Amino acid sequence: MSIYEKYHDGRRALVTGAASGIGRATAVKFAEAGAHVVAVDMNAEGLESLAAALPGIEPMVCDLSNTEAIGDLPTDIDILVNVAGIQTVSPIQDFPVERFELIMRVMLHAPWYLIRQSVSHMYAKNWGRIVNISSAHGLRASEFKSAYVTAKHGLEGLSKVVALEGAPHGVTSTTVNPAYVRTPMVEKQIAEQARTHDMAEDEVIAKIMLARAHVKRLIEPDEVAELALFLTGPASASMSGCSYPIDGAWTSY
Numbered sequence: 001m002s003i004y005e006k007y008h009d010g011r012r013a014l015v016t017g018a019a020s021g022i023g024r025a026t027a028v029k030f031a032e033a034g035a036h037v038v039a040v041d042m043n044a045e046g047l048e049s050l051a052a053a054l055p056g057i058e059p060m061v062c063d064l065s066n067t068e069a070i071g072d073l074p075t076d077i078d079i080l081v082n083v084a085g086i087q088t089v090s091p092i093q094d095f096p097v098e099r100f101e102l103i104m105r106v107m108l109h110a111p112w113y114l115i116r117q118s119v120s121h122m123y124a125k126n127w128g129r130i131v132n133i134s135s136a137h138g139l140r141a142s143e144f145k146s147a148y149v150t151a152k153h154g155l156e157g158l159s160k161v162v163a164l165e166g167a168p169h170g171v172t173s174t175t176v177n178p179a180y181v182r183t184p185m186v187e188k189q190i191a192e193q194a195r196t197h198d199m200a201e202d203e204v205i206a207k208i209m210l211a212r213a214h215v216k217r218l219i220e221p222d223e224v225a226e227l228a229l230f231l232t233g234p235a236s237a238s239m240s241g242c243s244y245p246i247d248g249a250w251t252s253y
Helices: 021-032 044-053 067-071 097-125 146-169 184-197 201-209 221-230
Strands: 012-016 036-041 057-061 079-082 128-133 171-178 243-246
Touching: 012 021, 012 097, 021 036, 021 044, 021 079, 021 221, 036 044, 044 057, 067 097, 079 097, 097 128, 097 146, 097 171, 128 146, 128 221, 146 171, 171 221, 184 201, 221 243
Parallel strands: 012 036, 012 079, 036 057, 079 128, 128 171, 171 243
Antiparallel strands: none
């Protein structure tokens, strides 16, 4: 029996970006650990598929770029996993302003709002876990990703502040920093990267995505979800204010 099986019985977890990729894998992991999972995404069809596949998952369609919609989400949350992300690859001089603003709202502002409206419940229970899915790009920069890198670096700082404030209340805050994960967002990037770098798509994974990683493979969503679960598990009380790379040694130099 896994040490996590039923560990989160009676706890409520909110996972964003839950319709696919890392978010879906995370929602499944927490439901299997006994949590009631509020699965949040804009993709209603993906959420329906997820909820049909496993008991204990409550689908909630929400546009995380809309702060009023965020305010309608449940606040009685014991575990918050901020996963939702979007990407645009473009030189900064050509980067669409509206796209930059959208990425900030979804990937930095929305986590702030969700944390803000959830911590009072966590503080009252003297227990809470916040896991922010950042990126190797939260620790390192890459060209042509000004919005994504900015948002992820901001998320790192936010997570550390929340760790300091939450410590007296039994609330931890961490980031998980994967390199390229085999998700729909990464698959979409292959074409964008090929266009931006003027190379064939079959060269992108080897020459761009895995160039800085020493372990030459894409990461699977389940691997990231397993680390997120670990950071809320029996050994997690002092795991706070830290970044946890899962990046094939990308950030080791």
